[in-house]
Amino acid sequence: MHAPAPDLSRHEATETLYVQHHRWLANWLRRRMHGDDQAADLAQDTFLKLLDARETPTLREPRAFLATIARRVLANHYRRQAIEEAYLDSLASQPDLHAPxxxxxxxxxxxxxxxxxxxxxxxxxxxxxxxxxxxxxxxxxxxxxxxxxxxxxxxxxxxxxxxxxxxxxxx
CATH class of the missing domain: 1.10.10.10 (Winged helix-like DNA-binding domain superfamily/Winged helix DNA-binding domain)
Structure with missing residues (x-):
């Protein structure tokens, strides 16, 4: 018996989306991040989310789909950034002896x-x-x-x- 190949087709679908829309998505993120160089990293993270998904749906509007996922990735990025800033502020108020x-x-x-x-x-x-x-x-x-x-x-x-x-x- 042959092993089913849905993973291969899912990866192929993601690769096609990547080739066709990566540049657009990176620019879309860059505009929302006011030119931040991390936009390319977040575009990559968006496509990684697709690879982690159980299936890639058939898309009529791939850019709208990618933008939805990218918004979540961007929100998580800003949330992590806020947590990091709060943590670093907390560390700054500690004596140097207690610095981790x-x-x-x-x-x-x-x-x-x-x-x-x-x-x-x-x-x-x-x-x-x-x-x-x-x-x-x-x-x-x-x-x-x-x-x-x-x-x-x-x-x-x-x-x-x-x-x-x-x-x-x-x-």
Whole structure:
């Protein structure tokens, strides 16, 4: 028996999209990033997302499809950039004695981005409660006060956020 070849056709379809639309997509991203040189990298990331997909749909409007994926890639890029800036600002306020090594900084930044991605699907109050507890060290009563909910609700929020993080790590 021959092994099915859907992966090959999917790769061929992605290659065709790449050849026909990569330059357009990189320019599209460059305009949205105000000429940032990282636009080419994000265009590559967009096509990598296509390769990671289970299937490549038949497209009537390939540029609209690519732009939709690229918007998500761009949003993730800006989110990661904001996380990195916040982390570096936090490090800048620490004494030099407590400065982590470059390797540790990279690992912490990656972990922060993974947590952010895991929390992304949660409603804003759940995410905020989790971050107030984890980053600011607030207790349930203080969080409940800030969010205008009961401490029981905060407990539910925390359980939901923790489960979300756990299942994201499992995936």
């Amino acid at each position: 090594s470059p390797e540790t900084r990279a690992l912490v930044l990656e972990a922060l981005c993974q947590i952010d991605q895991a929390l992304d699907g949660l409603p804003a109050p759940v995410r905020r409660a989790f971050l107030l507890a984890q980053l600011e060290g607030l207790g349930y009563a203080e969080i409940a006060c800030q969010l205008g909910v009961t401490t029981r609700t905060v407990g539910n929020y925390m359980a939901r956020a923790a489960a979300q993080c756990f299942f994201a790590l499992e995936a």
